[in-house]
Amino acid sequence: MKYIEPHAHMVSRVTDDYVKITMAGCQAICEPAFWAGFDRSSVQGFFDYFCQLTEHEPKRAGKFGLPHFCWLCINPKEAEDVKLAEEVIAIIPKFLDGPNVLGIGEIGLNKNSRNELKVLELHVDLAARHDQLILVHTPHLEDKLKGTRLIVDVLKNDKRIRPERVIIDHVEEHTIKLVLDPGMWAGMTLYPESKCTPARAIDMVEVYGNERLWMNSACDWGISDPLAVPKTALEMKKRGHTVDAIEKLVLQNPARFLSQCPKFKLG
Ligand SMILES: [Zn+2]
Numbered sequence: 001m002k003y004i005e006p007h008a009h010m011v012s013r014v015t016d017d018y019v020k021i022t023m024a025g026c027q028a029i030c031e032p033a034f035w036a037g038f039d040r041s042s043v044q045g046f047f048d049y050f051c052q053l054t055e056h057e058p059k060r061a062g063k064f065g066l067p068h069f070c071w072l073c074i075n076p077k078e079a080e081d082v083k084l085a086e087e088v089i090a091i092i093p094k095f096l097d098g099p100n101v102l103g104i105g106e107i108g109l110n111k112n113s114r115n116e117l118k119v120l121e122l123h124v125d126l127a128a129r130h131d132q133l134i135l136v137h138t139p140h141l142e143d144k145l146k147g148t149r150l151i152v153d154v155l156k157n158d159k160r161i162r163p164e165r166v167i168i169d170h171v172e173e174h175t176i177k178l179v180l181d182p183g184m185w186a187g188m189t190l191y192p193e194s195k196c197t198p199a200r201a202i203d204m205v206e207v208y209g210n211e212r213l214w215m216n217s218a219c220d221w222g223i224s225d226p227l228a229v230p231k232t233a234l235e236m237k238k239r240g241h242t243v244d245a246i247e248k249l250v251l252q253n254p255a256r257f258l259s260q261c262p263k264f265k266l267g
Helices: 015-023 043-062 082-095 114-129 141-157 176-180 198-208 228-238 243-258
Strands: 003-005 026-032 068-072 101-108 133-137 166-168 185-189 213-216
Touching (some): 003 228, 003 243, 015 026, 015 043, 026 101, 026 243, 043 068, 043 082, 082 114, 114 133, 133 141, 141 166, 141 176, 176 185, 176 198, 198 228, 213 228, 228 243
Parallel strands (some): 003 026, 026 068, 101 133, 133 166, 185 213
């Protein structure tokens, strides 16, 4: 089986994970900028992280013949300090021409605070000014519905943003329609404990169809599974989905969205 992992935080995974995902048929891996498990104390910490995402991690993936791409931003968990966020946003443009940079992400909201919303708007403006794709993180649990509504409104209100160039990730049953209806893409995150299980993701595909939809593991430093996408593909097969339908969801859909950035290429 060939597939794309469109959302993985490989800086916090061991090299053995690269071996496993390559053996499972992964053709490209994409890494949005995210929280490190602790707050970085200065803009310099982000500068180093962006170097890691644009220079070092592609080399580590390259040892397995796996193309590695990334997205840049200050993530919503660290967006409470607006001054730091402004400083970080100011250094992003110098990285945007990097050969593996796909766009701005994962931006969004965490606690739906006023400061997070301000930083979200700054990121959307940055993406619009530099004609970048956008990848959005949505809040968890009780904050998700409200946060998704706020995010969709910010994106819809900026007339420079084309919905087909935005993917909103971590959708669940109660938010997927909010994202698909205005023409944006939706990501389903397969987590062992929270977010979305393989069974729930397949249920959503069966209800909402497989247009403008992808699946990812979002594996990071927490409890997560770098093989969640191929495992869910197997689960789909067991449920009677055709090979073509599975391939559309795990390979062709992400390739179609990501290829809107001309730098994206499969291995
Ligand atoms: Zn993530």
